[in-house]
Amino acid sequence: MALSGVQRRTSEDQLKAWMVRGLDGDAAAQNALLTALLPLLRSFFARRLRGAGDDVEDLVQETLIAIHTRRASYDRDRPFTAWAYAVARYKMIDHFRRTKQTVPFEDLADILVAEGYQDAASAKLDVDALLEGVSAKQAEAIRRTKIDGQSVAEAAEAQGISEADVKVSVHRGLKALAARLKGK
Amino acid sequence: MRTEDLIQALAADTPRVPPHMAERRVFAGLLLGAAGTFVLVALALGLRGDLPGSLMQGHFLMKWAYSLSLGVIAIVAVLRAARPDSPPWRSAWLRALPFALLLAGSALELAVAPADHRMAMLMGHSNWQCMAGVSLLSLPIFAGLAWAFRRLAPTRLRTAGAALGLTAGAASATLYALHCDEVTATFVVTWYTLGILLSGLVGTLAGPRLLRW
Numbered sequence: 001m002a003l004s005g006v007q008r009r010t011s012e013d014q015l016k017a018w019m020v021r022g023l024d025g026d027a028a029a030q031n032a033l034l035t036a037l038l039p040l041l042r043s044f045f046a047r048r049l050r051g052a053g054d055d056v057e058d059l060v061q062e063t064l065i066a067i068h069t070r071r072a073s074y075d076r077d078r079p080f081t082a083w084a085y086a087v088a089r090y091k092m093i094d095h096f097r098r099t100k101q102t103v104p105f106e107d108l109a110d111i112l113v114a115e116g117y118q119d120a121a122s123a124k125l126d127v128d129a130l131l132e133g134v135s136a137k138q139a140e141a142i143r144r145t146k147i148d149g150q151s152v153a154e155a156a157e158a159q160g161i162s163e164a165d166v167k168v169s170v171h172r173g174l175k176a177l178a179a180r181l182k183g184k
Numbered sequence: 185m186r187t188e189d190l191i192q193a194l195a196a197d198t199p200r201v202p203p204h205m206a207e208r209r210v211f212a213g214l215l216l217g218a219a220g221t222f223v224l225v226a227l228a229l230g231l232r233g234d235l236p237g238s239l240m241q242g243h244f245l246m247k248w249a250y251s252l253s254l255g256v257i258a259i260v261a262v263l264r265a266a267r268p269d270s271p272p273w274r275s276a277w278l279r280a281l282p283f284a285l286l287l288a289g290s291a292l293e294l295a296v297a298p299a300d301h302r303m304a305m306l307m308g309h310s311n312w313q314c315m316a317g318v319s320l321l322s323l324p325i326f327a328g329l330a331w332a333f334r335r336l337a338p339t340r341l342r343t344a345g346a347a348l349g350l351t352a353g354a355a356s357a358t359l360y361a362l363h364c365d366e367v368t369a370t371f372v373v374t375w376y377t378l379g380i381l382l383s384g385l386v387g388t389l390a391g392p393r394l395l396r397w
Contacts, residue, residue, distance in 0.1 A: 022195075022198055023200070023201045023202075023203075024200055025198060025199060025200035026198065027195050027196060027197075027198040028195075030194075030195040030198040031191065031192070031195035034191040034194060034195055035188075035191055038187060038188075038191070057187060060187060061185070061187055061190055064187070064190060064191060064194065065190070065194065066337065066397060068194040068195075068198075069335065070335055070336060070337040070397070071201050071205075072201050072205035072206050072209060072335045072336060073206055073266055073267045073268065073335070073336040073337035074267075075206070075267060076203055078269060079269075082269045083267070083268060083269045086268035086269040086337075086339060087268050087337055089268075089339070090268055090337070090339040094396070
């Protein structure tokens with residue numbers, strides 16, 4: 001983890017599995033769950049509080065306590081992260097109310113919108129299914145430049161092809177996808 | 185306290201939470217509160233003298249059909265309010281259905297009654313006692329439900345308070361009917377409804393303070 005420098009988000013499936021085992025009384029799973037939630041909650045609150053350090057950590061702790069003590073409000077048939085972020089969002093709004101802080105209107109969407117785990121997960125499935133319809137090279141070029149946000153140069157280097165080839169692949173691939181979507 | 189230590193402390197105490205715990209808690213709170221209200225009705229007001237025979241009479245069934253159907257709808261709202269991630273309720277218009285039906289029954293009843301009876305049918309002989317009784321007797325049930333919510337996670341506290349108050353009011357009306365000897369639909373749709381709405385109002389006002397976490 002230290003090598004890559006990028007902390008991967010723990011998946012919904014993993015978090016939910018820990019949650020359910022915690023509900024069944026497994027303290028180790030509960031520990032793993034809360035520990036995995038820690039970086040997620042820190043970034044959730046840091047983004048919305050613009051890094052007011054103490055407040056962020058207070059809210060993280062309050063949210064962890066709420067997630068632990070109000071587990072009965074979680075329905076095992078529903079996604080876990082949506083529930084956890086709903087708790088965090090409540091704590092966020094409660095914090096603003098308590099401190100009588102007003103929130104700039106343009107930031108409201110940020111606060112109210114969930115972290116989009118579920119949306120991201122189902123969107124990823126859609127993209128995967130779509131990209132299977134074009135050649136592997138085109139799919140990879142599209143994925144790198146349009147989804148992962150790499151530059152053409154980075155994608156070219158990673159794929160071991162020329163920049164022109166990347167551009168052409170993306171262009172043709174997207175055209176093929178558009179044609180397929182229209183055909184549907 | 186360091187957050188990492190907090191996590192250790194929390195996880196060290198991880199009791200089992202069986203499935204549908206939210207529903208169980210809500211029903212436990214409801215039953216406990218209702219038991220208290222029943223005792224109050226029986227001791228302070230007195231049950232009707234003709235029980236249990238009168239349980240099958242038309243006016244009694246009308247009261248229970250009304251208060252129980254409202255109660256079921258309010259309970260659904262309570263269970264939704266108990267979870268932070270409940271989707272919006274699409275068939276919200278259903279909530280007014282029992283009221284609309286009884287109102288229709290009342291209109292029918294008034295239409296066929298002689299004109300000089302209508303005022304008496306509306307006012308009965310225990311109108312304010314009924315309204316005050318239903319709303320005051322809802323308090324033990326409201327307390328039971330609020331206790332249940334101590335381990336649940338409502339995010340819209342006003343809405344949650346309203347749902348709790350209406351549930352408590354409907355349950356209280358159901359038990360108050362064991363005392364009440366009014367017979368007209370017009371009376372019930374007016375005074376029972378006012379009592380239940382008063383409970384709902386109290387819940388709406390108390391919700392943001394009482395249910396905060």
